[in-house]
Amino acid sequence: MRGANRSSVSEFLLLGLSTQPQQQQLLFVLFLSMYLATVLGNLLIILAISADSCLHTPMYFFLSNLSFVDVCFSSTAVxxxxxxxxxxxxxxxxxxxxxxxxxxxxxxxxxxxxxAVMAYDRFVAVCHPLHYTTKMTHQLSALLVCGSWVIANLHALLHTLLMARLSFCADKTISHFFCDVVPLLKLSCSDTYINDMMILTVAGLLMIVPFICILISYILITGEVLKVPSTKGKWKAFSTCGSHLVVVSLFYGTIIAVYFNPSSSHSPETDTPATLLYTVVTPMLNPFIYSLRNKDLKRALRKVIGRKRFYA
Known part of the structure; x- marks a missing residue:
């Protein structure tokens, strides 16, 4: 690596969410409470699924992995x-x-x-219920999750290495509460063309393809549900997918708002609220969304909480 590409700064300054002391105190209490709720809620989901053998199915296997990722996601920044x-x-x-x-x-x-994997799981469950156990095997479920981890790590390594080759000169203040791609690229005094192209191509492709898979899955699910003659049957079929749709809307809505706008529109005033949603709010809400109308999960959670009270 050439010396010109090495960073001339040894640290950055994270401005956080506010520079006003009164607001900082309030925000500290708020985000500490939200973070603790995120960790507690998601760990309870994982514990409930692990403890109840009736929930050892692909759908809950994916949900427990999502809860684990949400805990890690919030724990990286908050x-x-x-x-x-x-x-x-x-x-x-x-x-x-x-x-x-x-x-x-x-x-x-x-x-x-x-x-995306959870959307495919729901597609198989609704559109091919008789073949669900043969199509969604434990081996396939494990392969889908492991493959996701490999691709995610390779993608993160690509962007991190590309960021490490840039030079960062006098300005080292990040107008954010964590180190994100867009604020860091703004601080660089190097040519960021390759980084920008990788965000638009590789990152965009890896974000859009799963989103398209989700759309296709739910288009096919909707077509299958509309064939059900009874209103009660239609509602029951849709209710199994409702929680997932809410989480998908929250996640992709905030991601698109932050990363797929023109670069000129990026500013702390517009980006920070959106990033707060997908790094703090969405991981906190996911356990409540998935357990709110899921009778099996609520039953497992009551068992776990009741057991803790008994031993306490």
Whole structure:
């Protein structure tokens, strides 16, 4: 690597969410509460699925993986923001920033892939119910999840290595609460053409293809459900997919708002609320969305919570 490509900064400054002390105190309490709710809610989902043998099916296997990813996703960005607030220190090392970037890309794309896999699972369950156990085997489920992890890590490695080759000169202030691709590219005094092209091509392709798979799955599901003669039967079929659709809408809506707008429209005022949604709010809401109308999951959660109370 040529010396010109090496960064001249050893750390960056994360401005966080607000520079006003009164707002900082309120935001600290708010995001600490949301983070704890995210961790507790998702861990309860994982524990409930693991403890109940009736939930050892592909659908709940994917859901437990999604809960694990959501915990990791929030834990990559939120604790650092909270620690910086407590210590009154806005800095993050260059290596720490790239590590955070890598992990955020991995978990964001794992969310993306898992939502697509879950949509396919629902398609098989609704459109081919008699062949569900033969089509959605445990081996296929494990292969889909493992393949998602491999692709997500390779993709994150690509963007992290491309970011590491850039030069960062005088300005080291990131107008964000974590190290994200777009704010870092704005700070670089190198040519970011390759990075931009990789975001538009590889990143865009890996985001759009799963989204198209989800759309196709639900178009086919809708066509199959409309063939059901009774209204009750239609509602029952749609209800199995409702929670997943809500999560898909939240995730892709915020991702598109942040990363697929023209670069000139990117600003902390518009990007920060959207990134807060998919890094903090969505992972917190997912356990509630999936358990709200799922009788089997609610039953398993009551067993887990009741058992904890008994031993307490």
């Amino acid at each position: 604790p650092k923001m909270l620690i910086n607030h407590i210590l009154g220190n806005e800095s993050i090392s260059f290596f720490g920033c790239l590590t955070q970037l890598y992990l955020l890309i991995v978990f964001a794309y794992m969310d993306n892939f898992l939502l």
